[in-house]
Amino acid sequence: MRGPDQLSSARASTSSPASCQSLHGSSRRQQRPGRAAQPCIRAAATMEAGEDIREQAKHRAPLDKSHLFGARYIPFRSISHNKPTQEQYSLDEVVYRSEDGGLLDVQHDIEALQNYGPEYWKALFDSRTGRTAWPFGSGVWSKKEWVLPDISDEHIVSMFEGNSNLFWAERFGREQLGMSDLWVKQCGNSHTGSFKDLGMTVLVSQVNRLRKTQPNLVQAVGCASTGDTSAALAAYCAWAGIPAIVFLPANKISMAQLVQPIANGAMVLSIDTDFDGCMNLIKDVTASSPIYLANSMNSLRLEGQKTAAIEICQQFDWEVPDWVIIPGGNLGNIYAFYKGFKMCRDLGLISRMPRMVCAQAQNANPLYQAYKNGWDKFKPVKAQTTFASAIQIGDPVSIERAILALEATDGIVEEASEEELMDASARGDLTGMFNCPHTGVALAALIKLRENGTIGPTDRTVVVSTAHGLKFTQSKTAYHSKEIPDMSCGYANQPVQVKENLGDVMDAIRKRYQI
Ligand SMILES: Cc1ncc(COP(=O)(O)O)c(C=O)c1O
Ligand SMILES: N[C@@H](CCOP(=O)(O)O)C(=O)O
DSSP states (O other), rough: OHHHHHHHHGGGGGSSSOOOOOOOOOOOOOOOSOOOOOOOOOOOOSTTTOHHHHHHHHHHHOOOGGGOOOOOEEEEHHHTTOOOOSSSBBBSSOOBBTTTTTTTTEEEEHHHTTTTHHHHHHHHHHTTTTTTTTTTTTTTGGGGHHHHTTTTTTGGGOOOOOOOOOOEHHHHHIIIIISSSSEEETTSSSSBTTHHHHHHHHHHHHHHHHHSSSTTOOOEEEEEEEHHHHHHHHHHHHTTTTTTTEETTTTTTTTHHHHHHHHOOEEEEEEOOOOHHHHHHHHHHHHHEEEOOOOOSSTTOOOOOHHHHHHHHHHTTTTSEEEEEEEEEHHHHHHHHHHHHHHHHHTOEEEEEEEEEEEGGGGOOOOHHHHHHTTOOOOOOOOOOOGGGGGGOOOOTTTHHHHHHHTTTTTEEEOOOOOHHHHHHHHHTTOOOOBOOHHHHHHHHHHHHHTTTTTTTTEEEEEEEOGGGGGGGGHHHHHHTTOSSTOOOOOOOOOOOOOOOOOHHHHHHHHHHOO
């Protein structure tokens, strides 16, 4: 079968990748899907003097992909209730809700994508990984046809996010849990230090396109945030020169998170409320002004975030893990992962879905409570203070999306107390990780599910790490200093004070290591 890159890349149109020396001078010969061919996306061999990689991409791929693949908004309920719908919106419209006030979802032309077959997509994605060809150096845009097929490369706003490593948690698994196949997907090892970059590149790219093609439609982009969405929004908008406004709950986010949008020049509103209060405000503001909503209520974000699930499959050579454990707050990400795995399965790249686990802090656990009540009694809660401050959310916008993802994957919801999440985070760190507290929540859920036998010793399990531990040094420092009231901080590692004296130094070392 031939794929989209061949369709308009003349010199890439022979079936051998070796023949793909340069993609300059396309003859735009149209071909139909047919026999299998190796995809070739290699950038032009030579760059014109003064060209940058974005300009180079214009020569490489002057594709009109819109006739091949498309995507649009449809009501989420038509998916959850499995009912066809006439209601749909172009991605070039500013719309966040369906006619009945429900969530939207981005629907792709799955049949058109199916024309190219699983081997085509695997080879195409593999060929793009680890390169600098614009925009495929990004782990999100290397899956462009599955994300935002219609956007032109020159409108994309990317910092080559994604392609995060899968950390083999060999020692943590073996020594602490008796597990042989445990992995941590390091989504927090990213430009702004959280998985939000994956969604924000898509949303800000679409905003950039709207601003270029429909002047005055979008004058700024805004979000409510517990610290990570705001950091990502501010950075991507700064890169593209788009005004950003972030609503933060006063005194409820870490100092490192607060300084990110400040440094990137966003307008930072510190509001005397919690995240849910900020979310209500930003919904009202974006409904009545040319300020575009950047929270995951906007389903564009999830199109980028879902690529982390596709990457996990790719990193395992298209084998599916048995379990994927994800910390949940506003609950967009669990659905994004579900979408990524489902797309891989619907397009034949994998043969089954993993079981998904959503992990919540006990102090902010509305999903856990709904799960325990058989789903039909969801009630928002007033979220209490938690070290996992980025998931201190009591009224998650994507509750329906999360329930669909969990029901469809025979999923589980677990919770973690403050002590459990801090201990789990510290235990992981002692085996070489450097976790944020939210990853601590996911690790605590793993520990519980392993201890009660739900997760078996050889089950391939992926814990999704959602932010970089360096954003949360205040809570780590408090733990290791044993300064947290009512917490034993059983895995604390305290610095040893010694005089500048060889004898004292050696005594201290001997005491610890018996050397
Ligand atoms: C670090 C971190 N982990 C986990 C989450 C939860 O993601 P979601 O809101 O998509 O459930 C968030 C944000 O809510 C976050 O910032
Ligand atoms: N943790 C999030 C909360 C908002 O989530 P979103 O995915 O809906 O933007 C944050 O960092 O702000």
